[in-house]
Amino acid sequence: MKINILFFAGIREMFGIHEKCIEIKESETSPEKLLKFLSEKEQGSWIELLNSKDSIRVAINQEISNWSDSLKDGDELAFFPPITGG
């Protein structure tokens, strides 16, 4: 399945990219499982992201979500720090 990952603010700067499309064999995953998988496979910034997981928010298809929510093929997954608008 394909997942389109978006990064914002400090996380975007850490990865040096805004968007990354990834393809995995599994037919079911969650943001948490995916992050663990990517930190083992690709390492680098993914490890940093995993280590700071507790202070990071995730959104699936533009809705705030939980780390254990399920991801489907074609989903948009976003990682970002706590919101500071207004």
Next chain:
Amino acid sequence: MTICIQKDLFNIEKIISNLRKNKPNIGAIVSFIGYVRDFNKDINTKKLKHMELEHYPGMTEKTLIKIELNAKSRWSLEDVFIIHRVGKLHPSDPIVAVVVASQHRKNAFEACEFIIDFLKTDAPFWKKEISDQDELWVENRFEDHKKKASWNIKE
């Protein structure tokens, strides 16, 4: 109901006069405007040069619509206008405006406060402060979450 995310400066007078156009039943308009603050000079020696505001296009609009509909379900409102700027902003620039129109002032006052409280914690905007000494992403404030929680709304 209007939601605007833009780089350009907004004109609050124009927004208010457009909201009131052909709506003689509006008896109250409450507006909140947020500005870029210079650093607090008493506790900070840094001087803010400018701010960079980033957002999540698509999710931002969806979230603001949700907040607005939530406000409309709680108070009787004639209209709501939310505008938030992105990009490069300097001290004293306006960042955000929430304008609420209703027949009576109580609804407009309360709904305006409700909308800005939820915008602060739920709408995906991020601020980076560029000072004469460093560049730092602003951290979220516990007070903002406390304020939102005080509305006692289950999500």
